[in-house]
Structure formats: structure tokens, C-alpha cells
Amino acid sequence: MSDEATPAPHSVMLDPEKCVGCTTCIKKCPTEAIRVRKGRASIQPERCIDCGECIRTCPHGAKRAVSDPLSIIAGYRVKVAMPAPTLYSQYDEACSVDKVLSGLLELGFDEIFEVAEAAEIVTAATKELLVRDAASDGGPKLPRPLISTACPAVVKLVQLRFPSLIPHLAPLIPPMEAAARIVKERLHPGEDGVGVFFITPCAGKVTVTRAPLGYARSALDGVIGLRDIYLPLRAAMAKAPPRHLARAGRKGLEWARAEGECDALGERRSISVDGIPNVIGVLEALENGKLSDLEYIEALSCPAGCLGGPLTVENPYIAKTRLRNREEAASPAASPAVGYARPGLDDLRWTQAVRPRSALVLDPDLSRAMIMLEEIEIRSEGLPGLDCGSCGAPSCRALAEDIVRGIAVESDCVFKLRDKVRELAKELMALEEIRPPGLDR
Amino acid sequence: MKLRFEVGGEDFSLAGRASSELKRALSRLGVGPELIRRASIAMYEGEINMAIHAGGGDIEAEIGEGRVVMVLRDEGPGIPDIGLAMTEGWSTAPDRYRELGFGAGMGLPNMKRNCDEFEIESAVGKGTTVRMVINI
Structure with missing residues (x-):
């Protein structure tokens, strides 16, 4: 993709001491550029447009803009x-x-x-x-x-x-x-x-x-x-x-x-x-x-x-x-x-062309991107649709996309995790019922 | 892959959703900006037409190798004279919609202009089906 702009740096910085890992900023980000990982917000620079929405909305003052003293x-x-x-x-x-x-x-x-x-x-x-x-x-x-x-x-x-x-x-x-x-x-x-x-x-x-x-x-x-x-x-x-x-x-x-x-x-x-x-x-x-x-x-x-x-x-x-x-x-x-x-x-006048940024594109290969998009739709339907943010992504759909992109897993969803735990518990109970033949009177 | 939408009759609060969703999907696929623009316009006009004239309907957009196929089906009043409806500037939109800035009569010709293939079938009293194809 020769028409692609190089990913620009961005000027929003996180103070890890102040970030509590809540979901306020991920919900407000207009380009879905923020994820919470390991209890801290992290920005995907290729998606950040420096709008400052996260700085404005962070209730803990954990986001700052880098500027000169x-x-x-x-x-x-x-x-x-x-x-x-x-x-x-x-x-x-x-x-x-x-x-x-x-x-x-x-x-x-x-x-x-x-x-x-x-x-x-x-x-x-x-x-x-x-x-x-x-x-x-x-x-x-x-x-x-x-x-x-x-x-x-x-x-x-x-x-x-x-x-x-x-x-x-x-x-x-x-x-x-x-x-x-x-x-x-x-x-x-x-x-x-x-x-x-x-x-x-x-x-x-x-x-x-x-x-x-x-x-x-x-x-x-x-x-x-x-x-x-x-x-x-x-x-x-x-x-x-x-x-x-x-x-x-x-x-x-x-x-x-x-x-x-x-x-x-x-x-x-x-x-x-x-x-x-x-x-x-x-x-x-x-x-x-x-x-x-x-x-x-x-x-x-x-x-x-x-x-x-x-x-x-x-x-x-x-x-x-x-x-x-x-x-x-x-x-x-x-x-x-x-x-x-x-x-x-x-x-x-501008002296250089402003080019599209392709951070949202799933894959440079159209047919591969198509398969991924289809999988996102299917994954998305399997998620609860509550957009609770507990997984660290702004919405269930964003989580589905992250899973397909390979940067998240389905059990990041607390509801999916609970389902799994329940299944596991059932399996454990079923196993517990089984007696070794020698003891099974 | 297929995207499906239901367009409510006379509910403008959701008008534009199908177009937005289609746009979102196409931009994830890395489809060129000009094609996205054409698809948005065609879909948006179609959605609005359905809401204004037909009391709603169903939309199916299929994104496949090399093309997007959009089929918009309604069970509205139908179009008595398609030739006339395809004329620039001709409109049957009720006044209350024209006051909102809709129904300037650009709908169908504008949709056609932005597509590579455009077919319309309509029966009075039964409804209208529009099929639009954009090659990607």
C-alpha cells in the first residue's frame, strides 16, 4: 500500500500511577483506539487521532498530553x-x-x-x-x-x-x-x-x-x-x-x-x-x-x-x-x-498530500479481510452484547474484532468465562460421580 | 458475507444505519474511498426512500469477491411509472418530508448514478425491489 501514511506519533501519555484500569476512556474514544490491559489503559498509536477525548474524560487525571515545559x-x-x-x-x-x-x-x-x-x-x-x-x-x-x-x-x-x-x-x-x-x-x-x-x-x-x-x-x-x-x-x-x-x-x-x-x-x-x-x-x-x-x-x-x-x-x-x-x-x-x-x-497552501490511514483495515488482502470480517460477525453474535467493557475493549463487537485480529481471546469476556467455568464445574461433578470399577458397588 | 437490516417505516431516527454499517464493513475490508462513498450514497438514498415512501422494508447487502450487492425490498405502494420516477427532480415525497429537506426527487437517479448495475422492479399495491451492484 504505497498510498499509506506512516503511522504518526501521538501526544497522549498515560500516568500508570493514576490509571485504575476503569473503562471510561475506552468507551469515549471515537476511533476505539484504547484497550485496558493488565489493569491499565493502553493506546493503539495507529488509531489515535489526538482528539484529547480521553484526557478530558479520565476521572482520575491519568491521561496527559505531552507538551514542552x-x-x-x-x-x-x-x-x-x-x-x-x-x-x-x-x-x-x-x-x-x-x-x-x-x-x-x-x-x-x-x-x-x-x-x-x-x-x-x-x-x-x-x-x-x-x-x-x-x-x-x-x-x-x-x-x-x-x-x-x-x-x-x-x-x-x-x-x-x-x-x-x-x-x-x-x-x-x-x-x-x-x-x-x-x-x-x-x-x-x-x-x-x-x-x-x-x-x-x-x-x-x-x-x-x-x-x-x-x-x-x-x-x-x-x-x-x-x-x-x-x-x-x-x-x-x-x-x-x-x-x-x-x-x-x-x-x-x-x-x-x-x-x-x-x-x-x-x-x-x-x-x-x-x-x-x-x-x-x-x-x-x-x-x-x-x-x-x-x-x-x-x-x-x-x-x-x-x-x-x-x-x-x-x-x-x-x-x-x-x-x-x-x-x-x-x-x-x-x-x-x-x-x-x-x-x-x-x-x-499545503505542499504535501494528506493520505488515508488504514489502521482499521483488517488485512491488506481483500479475501482474507473478508473471511476475518465474517468471523467477526459470527463471534460478535456469540458475545452478550452488553458492551460492559470488562474485557478491556469498548464493545462486544470491538472484542470480536480483537479476537479475530489475534490480540484478545474469547475468555476475556467475563460472561464467556463464567459459561466456561460452569461447564467445567458440570464436568467436574460428572467426573466425581464416576467410581473406579473396583469400588463401584 | 451478508449484512441484513430492517428499515422502520416513518422512523427517521434510525435512517442511515444501514449505510453506516455497510460503510464500516467496507472500510474494514480496505475498499477504496471512492467506492465506499458511492456505496454509502446508494444505500443511504435507498434507506431513506424506503422509510419515506414504503413504510419500511428489508435490506440485504452481500459483500463478495469483487462486488457489493444491495437488495432493498419493501411492500409499499409501488411505483406506477418507473420511467418518471427515474427522472431527475421528480418527487412524490409528502410535504412534511420535503420540509425536512428530504424528497428533492434525487433518490432513484442518484442511486443509479452511483452503482455499476441498477435494477428496479415495482408493482402497484405490492411493493418495490431495488437491486444495486457496485464492483469493488
């Missing part, structure tokens, strides 16, 4: 902070965007480039893409609706579960990458020692920085989890002299929440969907041939959008109101590019 910035001459707009919504009303950004400088960063500013640039490029594509000779080249590629978990979900929708993916780099390139290529061209660090609510961004989707190499030097910087930044804000630093306009800030990208785009023929189960529903409808009258789909894996990211601190709905207040305080006009020329559509 704040200390990573120390090795650079010019340390540039690139805060996601979600960061502004994590602090109360007393902390204006200016104050948050001043706090970042106090923490040791030398410069700031707001990812919200890059989001405005990506919005402009998306608009241009839609217009230019519609006007191309012989009609549009890209199928409609286009699906936003800002959320890496959605791109990976499409690769894994909806490969037929890959042509719908908007072939543009995400705002964080656009921001990093602006800093490196346009604000500090050819300079050494410039480090750009994304401050993010998202677990998936760490992974795409290491294994990008649609482009070869990320310009980022580190990804710092919002959760990790929250308290140090809070302390720094209290000490920081207030400076006027906020530049991003309303359209860029909107990106942090669900519907924000569509609002910024101003496209009425669009759908905004958030939360992985809802995203799956919309993509199913699209794959069934519905929704062809739309131009754009903004799909975000986290409920409420990036504000609901697994690395956030604040409740997403409280954060949403705070963000709205900051949107209102910001300029409705796009922020002017200061000190650099704005990149256009052609600077932001």
Missing part, C-alpha cells in the same frame, strides 16, 4: 510567544488581552505574535481559495463543501474514518503554523536563535508539530500547554507593567470558539460543528451525499471549540462569555501587518 525557551536568543486566542478567555475580566500579553513578556518572552492575527490571515486565504477555485477554468477543482483543516483531530479523523472526504479538506496550513512562519521568515528572516513557542489548549497540536499534516516541517520550536503556563502567567501578570500589545482583531479572536471561523469567514452556506460525535454525524451526512449545497464546514473536535480543549483550565462556557467580551473590545477591522508583508493564499 516553559523552560524550553531558555536556549533561544529571541524568545517569541505565540498565544492561542483561547488563552485570553482563561482569566477573569480584570485581565485584558494587553495584560495577558504583558504577563508573557514578564515571564521571559521577548516578543509576541498572536495566533489570532495569523487566524485572520488564514481566513482571508480561505476566502480567496473559495473564490479563486469557483472561478477556475471548467468549474471548481475542489469538491464542496470544503472542510476546515484548522483542527488536527478532524483531519486525522477524516484520514482514518472518512478517507473519501480527503479531497474536501481545505489545503491550507493552520493559523499556528502561519504565525510561526511569519515570525521566522518575515519578521526575523535569516536570523539564528529565534525560537517560536505556541501556547495551546490543544493536545493534537503537539503531535502535528512533530508530524505535520499537509506540509513537511513545522516552523515551531515548542508547544507549551496552556494548563502548564496558567499559574506562572497569572503570577507574572500581577507584576507586569501594563503595556499596549494586543493587535489581533475580532475576527481572529473568534477562532477560539465554535462558529468563530465561520463568523470570520462570513460564509452563510456553512456549517459549524463541534464535539467529536457531532463532527462524525456531519461527516457521515456529507459522505452520504448530503450537504453538497454548502461551501464550508468548520469542524472542531472539542465541545465549544478550542475553548473546550483538553489543556484548558476554565469551563468552556464561562470562557466563551469572557472571549465574547474580549471580541467586543477588539477592533472589528483586521489587524494591520506591522513590520512584515502579509502572506497570501499561495504562501499558505
Whole structure:
């Protein structure tokens, strides 16, 4: 399979001390990528899409996203902070965007480039893409609706579960990458020692920085989890002299929440969907041939959008109101590019194809896969159908699949095990009845 | 292998299940994305047609070497003029369904367009059987 993408690394880590081996995460995983083995959850990396659902739902806080520590910035001459707009919504009303950004400088960063500013640039490029594509000779080249590629978990979900929708993916780099390139290529061209660090609510961004989707190499030097910087930044804000630093306009800030990208785009023929189960529903409808009258789909894996990211601190709905207040305080006009020329559509296009991921395929040989699928159906019918999760798989069907794939056995099912024990007990009783001929009077 | 589904009449909450399940099976088999898309569309349209026009029915999808055969059988009112029903844009869907966005009259021609073989038999008062084949 030459068309196959190499399995990407993933950024979700398990703390074995905290994991109690319960079944919460295996049930919530949208790609059935988690199994409980030996009392601990384990992730199948080839199926993980880094949506962070397991981090969000683990009641014991045993799942973490791998991200870089704040200390990573120390090795650079010019340390540039690139805060996601979600960061502004994590602090109360007393902390204006200016104050948050001043706090970042106090923490040791030398410069700031707001990812919200890059989001405005990506919005402009998306608009241009839609217009230019519609006007191309012989009609549009890209199928409609286009699906936003800002959320890496959605791109990976499409690769894994909806490969037929890959042509719908908007072939543009995400705002964080656009921001990093602006800093490196346009604000500090050819300079050494410039480090750009994304401050993010998202677990998936760490992974795409290491294994990008649609482009070869990320310009980022580190990804710092919002959760990790929250308290140090809070302390720094209290000490920081207030400076006027906020530049991003309303359209860029909107990106942090669900519907924000569509609002910024101003496209009425669009759908905004958030939360992985809802995203799956919309993509199913699209794959069934519905929704062809739309131009754009903004799909975000986290409920409420990036504000609901697994690395956030604040409740997403409280954060949403705070963000709205900051949107209102910001300029409705796009922020002017200061000190650099704005990149256009052609600077932001993907340079590599995104390919299907075949982690769900049973066997590369179709006839062998067919036999396996048939066996899964039969096995599945023999299981109790309660989807209790005690076997460590998310459902009876998933266990049936695991058995056929050779990574589980039928007696992993507690009900099947009980049946076996009962049969064994019967057999024992029957054996006990038998007397040796010499004693059998 | 065979997959069987029952489509309930006028119950839209389960509409799309057959299509989803077929898709799941095909993706496990490593069938190409374009074929999966065509099978999903054909199956989904068929399911919806059965729910809207025929008060439900039975679906059998057989995945074999080289092909998927989908047979959708109902005991609904039947189609008096198949030629007309196969015309783009023609619809008998009741208004209450059209308000939901269904029944734009794209059903049968759309199903045919996405299949390699398409046969339809219908008798008024007895029901309709659609047989669709997609080569994989």
C-alpha cells in the first residue's frame, strides 16, 4: 500500500500511577483506539487521532498530553510567544488581552505574535481559495463543501474514518503554523536563535508539530500547554507593567470558539460543528451525499471549540462569555501587518498530500479481510452484547474484532468465562460421580 | 458475507444505519474511498426512500469477491411509472418530508448514478425491489 501514511506519533501519555484500569476512556474514544490491559489503559498509536477525548474524560487525571515545559525557551536568543486566542478567555475580566500579553513578556518572552492575527490571515486565504477555485477554468477543482483543516483531530479523523472526504479538506496550513512562519521568515528572516513557542489548549497540536499534516516541517520550536503556563502567567501578570500589545482583531479572536471561523469567514452556506460525535454525524451526512449545497464546514473536535480543549483550565462556557467580551473590545477591522508583508493564499497552501490511514483495515488482502470480517460477525453474535467493557475493549463487537485480529481471546469476556467455568464445574461433578470399577458397588 | 437490516417505516431516527454499517464493513475490508462513498450514497438514498415512501422494508447487502450487492425490498405502494420516477427532480415525497429537506426527487437517479448495475422492479399495491451492484 504505497498510498499509506506512516503511522504518526501521538501526544497522549498515560500516568500508570493514576490509571485504575476503569473503562471510561475506552468507551469515549471515537476511533476505539484504547484497550485496558493488565489493569491499565493502553493506546493503539495507529488509531489515535489526538482528539484529547480521553484526557478530558479520565476521572482520575491519568491521561496527559505531552507538551514542552516553559523552560524550553531558555536556549533561544529571541524568545517569541505565540498565544492561542483561547488563552485570553482563561482569566477573569480584570485581565485584558494587553495584560495577558504583558504577563508573557514578564515571564521571559521577548516578543509576541498572536495566533489570532495569523487566524485572520488564514481566513482571508480561505476566502480567496473559495473564490479563486469557483472561478477556475471548467468549474471548481475542489469538491464542496470544503472542510476546515484548522483542527488536527478532524483531519486525522477524516484520514482514518472518512478517507473519501480527503479531497474536501481545505489545503491550507493552520493559523499556528502561519504565525510561526511569519515570525521566522518575515519578521526575523535569516536570523539564528529565534525560537517560536505556541501556547495551546490543544493536545493534537503537539503531535502535528512533530508530524505535520499537509506540509513537511513545522516552523515551531515548542508547544507549551496552556494548563502548564496558567499559574506562572497569572503570577507574572500581577507584576507586569501594563503595556499596549494586543493587535489581533475580532475576527481572529473568534477562532477560539465554535462558529468563530465561520463568523470570520462570513460564509452563510456553512456549517459549524463541534464535539467529536457531532463532527462524525456531519461527516457521515456529507459522505452520504448530503450537504453538497454548502461551501464550508468548520469542524472542531472539542465541545465549544478550542475553548473546550483538553489543556484548558476554565469551563468552556464561562470562557466563551469572557472571549465574547474580549471580541467586543477588539477592533472589528483586521489587524494591520506591522513590520512584515502579509502572506497570501499561495504562501499558505499545503505542499504535501494528506493520505488515508488504514489502521482499521483488517488485512491488506481483500479475501482474507473478508473471511476475518465474517468471523467477526459470527463471534460478535456469540458475545452478550452488553458492551460492559470488562474485557478491556469498548464493545462486544470491538472484542470480536480483537479476537479475530489475534490480540484478545474469547475468555476475556467475563460472561464467556463464567459459561466456561460452569461447564467445567458440570464436568467436574460428572467426573466425581464416576467410581473406579473396583469400588463401584 | 451478508449484512441484513430492517428499515422502520416513518422512523427517521434510525435512517442511515444501514449505510453506516455497510460503510464500516467496507472500510474494514480496505475498499477504496471512492467506492465506499458511492456505496454509502446508494444505500443511504435507498434507506431513506424506503422509510419515506414504503413504510419500511428489508435490506440485504452481500459483500463478495469483487462486488457489493444491495437488495432493498419493501411492500409499499409501488411505483406506477418507473420511467418518471427515474427522472431527475421528480418527487412524490409528502410535504412534511420535503420540509425536512428530504424528497428533492434525487433518490432513484442518484442511486443509479452511483452503482455499476441498477435494477428496479415495482408493482402497484405490492411493493418495490431495488437491486444495486457496485464492483469493488
